[in-house]
Amino acid sequence: MTDALLELRGVSVSFDGFWALNDLNLALAPGELRAVIGPNGAGKTTFLDVITGKVRPTKGDVFFRGRSLVGTAEHQIARLGIGRKFQTPRVYQNLSPRRNLELAVSRRASPFDLLFSRLDSTSRDRVQHLLGVVGLEPHANRLAGGLSHGQKQWLEIAMLVAQNPELLLVDEPVAGLTDEETERTAQLLRQLSGEHTVLVIEHDMEFIRDLQAPVTVLHEGHVLCEGSMDAVQADPRVIEVYLGRETD
DSSP, X not given: OTTOSEEEEEEEEEETTEEEEEXXXXXXXXXXXXXXXXXXXXXXXXXXXXXXXXSOOSEEEEEETTEEOTTOOHHHHHHHTEEEEOSSOOOOTTSOHHHHHHHHHHSSOOHHHHHHOOOXXXXXXXXXXXXHHTTXXXXXXXXXXXXXXXXXXXXXXXXXXXXXXXXXXXXXXXXXXXXXXHHHHHHHHHHHBTTBEEEEEOSOHHHHHHHTOOEEEXXXXXXXXXXXXXXXXXXXXXXXXXXXXXXX
């Protein structure tokens, strides 16, 4: 796939003889929204760790915009345009959503700097726009620690988007969310795709269906199958190794 934004070619990762990834091949097109599912131990976290430079492949290569990422430091990969959201929201609890986003937009600014300097009008407009995108305008000036779990997830997604990455890696964003928050999160990620390439790892099958995106199923460190949600749910291999276990 020569026009892929991200491509993994024959990626394998061994931890003391255990192959967490085994000849994994995957490609994402610019602007694509992709869901990745798989049972525990399928290699999903290692998959993200390889992309972001936390883990170096034992074999294979990872390309972003045609450039190999293998051997590139994590912070350099982030600067190339890859943002990762972890399962637990990482926001400044004692700052407001607005301040959190001001930090994200300004990048190098510290909370101390923000007390004595102001963002330019373009950056302020960006912050206000992102507050609207994630539905946090009514809560913009309260402490982030007082937000619901779902609102904190949305704030962290907005903080990632503030840095304008080309690729967003989103790890289990709806764990612990209400049904309404889960539906809103799917809507938000659909909205962000197109302008950004978005890859989502999740266990919640209803959420995956709400994404209305192609699904990649991982099993034992490699791609078991890919297709629409209906197609993968009907695949006997998926039923055996993953979906069947979930419904037993």
